[in-house]
Amino acid sequence: MTDILYAKALVQVLRESVEHDDRVHLMGQYFLGLTHHREMMAEIRDNYPERVYYPPIAEVGYVGAAIGAAMAGLRPIVDIATASFIFQAFPQVVNEAANIYYMSGGKTKVPMVFHFNQGIRGGGAAQHSHSPQAMLWNTPGLEIIAPSTPADVLGLVRTAVASDNPTAWVDHIKLFDVTGPAPEDANYSIPFGVADVKRKGSDVTLVATSWMVQKTLAAAERLAEQGIDAEVVDPRTLVPLDETAILESVSKTRRLVVADECHRRCGVAAEIVAIVAEEAFGDLAAPIRRVTADDVPVPFSPPLEEYIEPTEDKIVAAALSVTS
Amino acid sequence: MLPDLPGDQLVEQLRLMLVIRRFEEALIKLAADRDIGHFHVYIGQEATGVPALSLLRDGDFTFTTHRNHGHILARGADPARMLAEILGKETGYNRGKGGTLHIASLEHGFPTTSAATGGCIPLATGAAFAFDRRGVDNVSVCLLGDGALEEGSWHESVNIAALESLPIIYLCENNSLEALGQKAGEYPSSTMAAAPLTDLASIYKMPAIAIDGTDSAEVYTTMKTAVERARAGEGPTFIEARTVRWPGNRPLWPQLLTGETDVAMMWDDDAIPAEHAAWHRTNDGLLTFGRLLLADGHTIASQIGEIDAAVTKLAEDAVQFALDSPYPAPEEALADVFA
DSSP: OEEEEHHHHHHHHHHHHHHHOTTOOEEOSOTTTTSGGGGGGHHHHHHOGGGEEOOOSOHHHHHHHHHHHHHTTOOOEEEEEEGGGHHHHHHHIIIIIHHHHHHTTSOOOOOEEEEEEOSOOSSOTTTSOOOTHHHHHTSTTOEEEOOOSHHHHHHHHHHHHHOSSEEEEEEOGGGGGOEEEEOOOTTOOOOTTOOEEEEOOSSEEEEOOTHHHHHHHHHHHHHHHTTOOEEEEEOSEEESOOHHHHHHHHHHHOOEEEEEEEESTTOHHHHHHHHHHHHOGGGOSSOOEEEEEOSSOOOSSHHHHHHHSOOHHHHHHHHHHHHO | OOOSSOHHHHHHHHHHHHHHHHHHHHHHHHHHHSOOOOOOOOTTOHHHHHHHHTTOOTTOEEEOOSSOHHHHHHTTOOHHHHHHHHTTOTTSTTTTSSOGGGOOBGGGTBOOOOOSTTTHHHHHHHHHHHHHHHTOOOOEEEEEEGGGGGSHHHHHHHHHHHHHTOSEEEEEEEEEEOHHHHHTTOOSOTTOSSSSTTHHHHTTSSOEEEEETTOHHHHHHHHHHHHHHHHTTOOOEEEEEEEEOOGGGSSSSOOOTTOSOOGGGGTOGGGSOSTTHHIIIIIOHHHHHHHHHHHTTSOOHHHHHHHHHHHHHHHHHHHHHHHHSOOOOGGGGGSSSOO
């Protein structure tokens, strides 16, 4: 294990995917958003120019084309850039890709990956700050991965590229600067549906995905200073979801806080707490708490944005409220 | 005029047209007795689909629409399994998961069928993208109605196809006009400001050709050029095949307003009823095709009668097979979400 930058791990796994399988094509070019890391994509562009497609500004067209290409022998990794743009492609993602295998009666496979950078990125305002994973979770037929560390992005994307199903890769530009240990084994992969306990603890279970995992780990350290031993569970994939790991943690700590960048109503947190309420109500010693974005469009002004955002402070406060 | 093909192949094309016609008629009759939900039939467009799709080969992909029955039958699908799918039976092509709107058969080159208007256009373009990048000479055919040109997906996709010079043929079957409109030379889709519809493709710098969809020779020749162009890596083509809407398609639910087709109308003018005489005489491409085959001596009335009897039996057997087939087990609803 050596420490590696998340952005570097992302480029590494894309490059290896292209390198190892002729069928893998990158469609779209903003995997690293407009961050300064984006120049790292040049190594793929320069070495495999015929495998990187620069589409017109036409999300329903090129994302749909990636779906069509997946049925005709390619394994595209299509980049939708800012997650809010997936709405331009929704007819193809939700009404075509997710349905094709089922509608065909299990005949036609759609092996592809949809990558997008979701969440409140700072100054994105209402039209560049969406977290569409809950909407996608409400769409049967899509696998959903949400890596939170360099090791996880390597391991989960390898599995996603090998999968015969359309897979949404929920990413976050704030993760790009995270550094962490990553296995050097080129065959390292993470099976879908296996949660990772990112921090062991006994007093309260904190569940989070993607960038919220990093915030939650920081919140857990602050809680430790106050004598609260929090366990941080990262499901890593929403579809399939490792319900067992969440329920086992809750049965141990008897307390649950879910941190999520989706809006509160029908968000990812809403689904996770519903599962716990149905399956483990008797284990709970305190009400469940959700730390989410408020149910308003995301505002531009920094103090307004911070006010509605699920922050580290809010996670700490929620955990204290269920453990005091 | 007839397609420039040997007589036996032309007779086979007539047979396929009749398979489609008798299949759709049987379906309409079946729907009179029971509620099988909404469906769309291909009657009146057989002379477009059969010659056009006869140019495809293994590995080529076709993407069709809600009006898919005729296209899939034209590529040789089994009418019995088609009807079973339409009735939601276990023996259907998609084991009842798709139904009339989503019949898919990979072995016939139909990987998925989208019934969302314009939904097939990006998918078909993407299949062509894959053929191009894989360096194979397969082609993708995107069948669409004139209404799909109103969707944004058309413009986004055709731009990509043109820029990348993809091996695709956009075959638009414009069935939006009735006979009077056609005579008056009107062709635009009813809610499209652009006219003619070929303007919507020619601005993207590709061949854009309007043809008479009931003229099998014109369909075949134009499609042949387009397919050869695509296989040679020379890029996409747009074809608008103009057909007259079959009167039975005018109601929300199709009705046999023109009666069951009497093949004798190909050789016996007295067999043509007064009502809808214009339809039978000039607008029905299938009857026109049969008359041309007879005129050119490729077949005789008795042979057409025999073919018709055989395909009528095929359709009847298909209905019986579909009716006799079991429904899938209810819990099958939970299967096939993921590969």
